[in-house]
Amino acid sequence: MKSVLTIPxxxxxxxxxxxxxxxxxxxxxxxIADLIVTDPPFFTDKIRTVPRSTSRTNSNGATEASxxxxxxxxxxxxxxxxxxxxxxxxxxKTDGSIVLHLDYRVVHDIRTEMDRIFGRRQFIxxxxxxxxxxxxxxxxxxxxxxxxxxxxxxxxxxxxxxxxRVPYESSSGYAHSGIVGRNGKRYRPHPLGxxxxxxxxxxxxxxxxxxxxxxxxxxxxxxxxxxxxxMSNEGDLVIDPFCGSGTSVVVxxxxxxxxxxxxxTEQAIAITAKRLEEIGAxxxxxxxxxxxxxxxx
Ligand SMILES: C[S@@+](CC[C@H](N)C(=O)[O-])C[C@H]1O[C@@H](n2cnc3c(N)ncnc32)[C@H](O)[C@@H]1O
Numbered sequence: 340m341k342s343v344l345t346i347p348x349x350x351x352x353x354x355x356x357x358x359x360x361x362x363x364x365x366x367x368x369x370x371i372a373d374l375i376v377t378d379p380p381f382f383t384d385k386i387r388t389v390p391r392s393t394s395r396t397n398s399n400g401a402t403e404a405s406x407x408x409x410x411x412x413x414x415x416x417x418x419x420x421x422x423x424x425x426x427x428x429x430x431x432k433t434d435g436s437i438v439l440h441l442d443y444r445v446v447h448d449i450r451t452e453m454d455r456i457f458g459r460r461q462f463i464x465x466x467x468x469x470x471x472x473x474x475x476x477x478x479x480x481x482x483x484x485x486x487x488x489x490x491x492x493x494x495x496x497x498x499x500x501x502x503x504r505v506p507y508e509s510s511s512g513y514a515h516s517g518i519v520g521r522n523g524k525r526y527r528p529h530p531l532g533x534x535x536x537x538x539x540x541x542x543x544x545x546x547x548x549x550x551x552x553x554x555x556x557x558x559x560x561x562x563x564x565x566x567x568x569x570m571s572n573e574g575d576l577v578i579d580p581f582c583g584s585g586t587s588v589v590v591x592x593x594x595x596x597x598x599x600x601x602x603x604t605e606q607a608i609a610i611t612a613k614r615l616e617e618i619g620a621x622x623x624x625x626x627x628x629x630x631x632x633x634x635x636x
Contacts, residue, residue, distance in 0.1 A: 346625060351576070353588065353620065356601040357608045358629025360580035363601045364426035372430050373497065373575035374596075376566055376587050378440035378558060379423075380408035382416050387555040404554045404584070404606035417448060423580060424456050430578070433493040436463065438566055440558070446486040457490040464489040468562060470543045489570070497575070502568040504532035539565065552610055554584030563590040571596055585611025592620045 346354060348371055356363050388405040410416045427437055441449055466487040475481045507514030507528060517527040541562050544550050550560060563586050571577055573595040579587040582600035584607060591598040592615060602608050615624060
């Protein structure tokens with residue numbers, strides 16, 4: 340594998356990097372990325388492994404993976420993320436934006452960090468990804484959502500609402516006949532459906548699904564597809580510094596975005612490369628190895 344620094348960014352189609360993303364981010368030139376979309380460890384204080392029930396049904400023979408999400412304390416985690424988010428801001432173009440995927444454990448802590456790094460006024464949306472499936476609690480309302488924080492670097496950003504419209508509810512009168520306003524003007528339903536709001540109902544990947552690749556925190560392609568369609572354009576450079584099984588870059592490939600993905604574990608890189616090969620992207624991307632692999636903090 341080549342050093343990431345020797346690869347000219349202008350000609351880059353896809354780059355899969357094994358190593359600590361801090362080293363990668365710090366080595367990248369400023370203002371190159373259109374979109375950073377990433378899903379870091381959630382401060383679960385566990386080694387994340389594939390649940391046994393899922394691993395038995397893992398159909399495509401991928402290497403089963405794990406990663407370490409244990410921390411000395413919250414301060415250590417916050418510092419780990421803060422220094423990477425500062426670099427992330429630096430490499431964004433002035434009209435670029437970042438989507439950071441977290442859950443109830445630390446989203447409130449990291450939102451204040453994001454406000455400090457990007458500026459409170461640069462906050463665009465808190466997107467709730469709601470899913471069903473899995474167990475139910477008898478002691479409290481079951482936790483069935485993650486949170487995606489969307490911030491822009493500057494005053495402009497990409498937002499393609501028409502690319503992610505969803506069908507109107509079948510009961511919607513507006514969908515059938517539109518409405519007539521007080522001024523007599525008729526408003527007709529949009530042929531592509533209604534704009535999505537900031538609560539997204541997207542199922543988690545079914546344990547029996549072919550999409551499942553043997554990675555413990557694999558996100559559904561449908562979720563990443565909505566993000567990339569709405570917040571980036573064809574040919575844009577999308578960066579995922581915590582790529583895991585590579586869902587973001589598999590979707591980036593399918594949608595004609597250029598990309599850089601990084602993970603600190605060899606297993607995640609192997610799974611991402613395998614998924615990319617499965618969609619026929621094997622020859623289109625480069626790989627790079629950084630000095631400091633297998634350490635998260
Ligand atoms: C929540 S997972 C990402 C899951 C991914 N979105 C998917 O769909 O598979 C977080 C990933 O961050 C990686 N990671 C943790 N620390 C890292 C670091 N310092 N540099 C690069 N990757 C790191 C872990 O190895 C893990 O694969």
